[in-house]
Amino acid sequence: MGAGTDNVPPFIAAQLSHLLSHSRLTLKVDQMWSSDKYNFGFIDRFTLLIPYCLDFIKWDIVYDAESPTTPPDVIFGPEDEHFHPFHMTPSFEPDDNIDSFLSDWNYKDPARLLALIQFLRDQYVLYQGKRVGEVDDDRLKFEVSTIVSREGLEMHMSSAADKSEEVKFAVPLLDININKMVSGCSWRQLQKIYLQVVYPVGRKYMSASSAPRLKLVSSSELKALYSIDDVKLPHWVDGMCLAEYLPNLEEYLGKQVLEAVSLIDVRRNFIEALAGWLGRPVEADPIFCRKATFLSASGVFTFLVHFLIPTQFPKQQPAIILQSSQHFNSQMAPMKSRPISDYPWSPRWEPSLMAERTCEFLADEALNFKRQCSEGQVQL
């Protein structure tokens, strides 16, 4: 957008970076621009993408670079024209809130924007909950009553003109702290698995017992431990309600997560067993044990062996990539083999046997790889 991001006034930059690094949610800045007519001035406007109900809401934050003491203004999405966070009913004294956030606005305090956005988002959760509560649908009212006590439940009523009305739930599953189950994990955000439930509303002719649209969603970092992509959701029996559906699903997922956590140690044992044959790894993922790289040699040919270990290990065998330390392609990047995952393998082997067989295979494969590298490649 014309001007570079270095043109953000320091007071805005400080608040924005504090917001992005300290928020419990992963916020993103969609675009930044200047209020200047010709876009040459200070950058003082930006669009925030705020995660909500497994989707994003877009809010425009409007500062005035010329007057730092003025608190920023917020323009909500076109769908949310009735969202008035300081005038919610039933509400507390509106003046108190305005006082605490906007009246004594201190632009030198970098935490201000974070506090404002957090407050507004909390209000937004209440606002959407209220909208869903106003939908005249008995089944929906019942479903809400059974899940409303779940902490972190988010609801969304979509009412875009081009779409049919529907109510979306993001139901947090498993009342466990996955972060704490993985020792030494570096996740900043709390990892969660959600069930997205979408009910079409306002269509009276639809069968009352038909299944809602269901989809499992997890926080993206959880993929390092457990992938929900492979989960087959239990069948929704006609006439079922969420209160019946959720316990089975949660029991199943709970077992899966426990197993996934226990598999970390299985992978760790495998890497340790490999170290007996290949020496200490050059690089290894110490938390999830999904990756390990060893330096190896076959005669004078030295190469790196990358192990990519799937979450399904040992049912699925690791993919191996060989990387030459001596051969480079025309772009001067080190030569690499394709991922190899068709070598002899049995999930029933002990880790030591797995390591032994793998290294036997590597001894042969290294020669193949060396020949491939030598053929027509730039050699230094």
Added chain:
Amino acid sequence: MDDLPPLQKIAISGSTLASLIHRFSTTTSTSSIDGLLFGHVTYVTSLNLSDDSSETSQTLLATVTGFLASSSFRDTSGQINTSSLRRLIPNSTSLLGWFSGRRRTPLRPSLREFSITSSLSSLSQFSSSIKPSPISNSNSNPFPSSTTLSSLNFNPCLFFLLASPISDQTSHIHTHDYRAYQFLSGTHSFNPVSLDIINIGPAFRDHYGSFIPNSPFPALDCQLSYSPMVRDDDEERLSKMKQASKDQRELDACVEGLEVGKLSKLMGSEAKNYTQSLEDLYLKMLVKIENLTTLVEQSSARVLEQETHNKKLRQKIMRSAE
């Protein structure tokens, strides 16, 4: 407030809207501008004629006749300062609402704009009385509920939003969007109202009928004699007298020897010569007006220059301060 008929539309003269947009687009010192809207509200009776019945329904028409760009009626968080608001409203003028213009933002009311509009429209002490519609006036039988309706007042609940699009950088054409709303206190929401731009032409003939002058002749106190009862502050009295004689001198300079007394010369034999001198007077006045516009143009240019300079200084300070 809630019992009021809804606003059917808002009327604004082309020149007032143009002046508002001009004010918004030429603001260089800040990226946003806001201020107050003045005007009047009238009843409109629309007739729905059909074969079996004829119904009249009552709606309101708000006519915006002027604005004042000043944000001193509120603080930065959006709280209204009623005493400074009162100072900003000229005598015998009704406050209809306010406007906000901000560059390169979406054309939707913001968090702060909602707060200000909501507070402003709850200030019943600034409400204006609704004028009866000219049509029902001329009727021998005005609608029966006229007395109860006219006792209702119109709170300052209008909101004009001006914005320029975010992606407007490549073109050399500057777009300015605007939208008008009525704030409904009952539902706490903005109700978009269509904006009627009054122009010259047959479609707008009705407006001449309902014309209400909104710029009264300035209250110049040309009476040098002072009430003997007021003797409390001689100095103040003296300054007032000085002001009055100054005003009188300025008025005299405008007419240049053609006092009201000489109007009698328009009749009779002297009329022909007198018309000539009157025409001379008008000519001189036209020249004066032309000079005045040049002066305004030059001073605007100087103001712009100064604002740009100030802006540069401010940026320098901000860069060096942090």
